[in-house]
Amino acid sequence: MATSSRPVEDVTRSLGESLLPLGFEVYPLKVGWYNAVLSEAFHLPYPEDTLAVVVLSAPGMFEKAFLPFLKAHSGGGLHDYIDQCTAHCISSAVTSCFSGRPVDISYDYEMHPNRKPKFLAQTATHVAGAAYYYQQSDVPDPPWGNKKMFGVCIHPRLGGWFAVRALLVFKDVRVGEEELCQQAAPLDCVRSREERIELLERFNLRWQDGTYRDIIQAEESYSQQQREYFTTAPGERVALLKRWGYLSGSTTETETETESQPDTRHGCELSHG
Structure with a gap:
């Protein structure tokens, strides 16, 4: 059990000092908030007052973390480049800030053996107050009648120009009554019915053009180089990185990371009432 009188503040400050300079953002929540909006099959197996933290990547992560990571591994030996960069940054931050502490890290791409996501990323993001899950x-x-339309999170500053990367559960940190005493609601920044229809149709019907990300005016968006990377087919990204000079000519791996595809596995129906 953490002994600090302000464990949430201590954890988020330490994580932020390590991850914000690399283009990530961190948002704390209680496990109980997450479990309260989900069926038991998706519950996190921790006490309700356990501290968890959602980690997002902002547009700057590509230049601040990903490209330097590639330079350090230019000889190859990698696959799923973005995923491995993310895992390297987050695990390094946890090791340096919380050495010896029991922290469970679940990445957005990880699945249980039954193919169920280890956590529902968009649901966790909404519950943490980071971005509204429409x-x-x-x-x-x-x-749309009976047609299923998948939901999508929109960040109040970044619009759709971000990604949910991980959920960290601090198994020995219990949130005191004076901390996170009230759940922060995410900012509802797509308010009209017409805008919400447009958002969901852009995301579900023409996600390839990425215009759903611009449903609101974002303070930051992906650089042109980053857009080129994510709009390049995964099987062609190694060749692209070689042209940019980040991988050696002998590298033969095939990139399989799929951020260019719509994110449909990371949420469930929530009640915002």
């Missing part, structure tokens, strides 16, 4: 149920009298 769903079909947020549209009064939806125009």
